[in-house]
Amino acid sequence: MVVATDAAGSPALVVDVGRRMPGRGAWLHPDPGCLDTAERRRALGRALRNAGLLDVSVVRRHVEQQGMKGAGQIPGS
Structure with missing residues (x-):
């Protein structure tokens, strides 16, 4: 799940793995193609x-x- 936050005065998305952050959230598959599509469509x-x-x-x-x-392929190994 991703949640919009106000980081340093500009809106940013953060990953809410625990699904406990306040505010409105949106589900996103952990797939780069899904993120690209969501970003392109401004979904x-x-x-x-x-x-x-x-x-x-x-x-x-x-x-x-x-x-x-x-x-x-774990980073750093």
């Missing part, structure tokens, strides 16, 4: 009711790490 902004551009860098990093773990 996350609509789902989170945020009209501004959202920084997805944290979510992208998380999705890429999940992909590496699933493929047996």
Whole structure:
């Protein structure tokens, strides 16, 4: 699940693994293709009711790490 936060005065997305953060959340498959599609369609902004551009860098990093773990390629090993 991803949640919109106000990091340093600009809206950003964070991954809420524990699904406990306050605010509106949106589900996203841990797949880079799904993130690309959601970003291209601006679906996350609509789902989170945020009209501004959202920084997805944290979510992208998380999705890429999940992909590496699933493929047996753990970073740093």
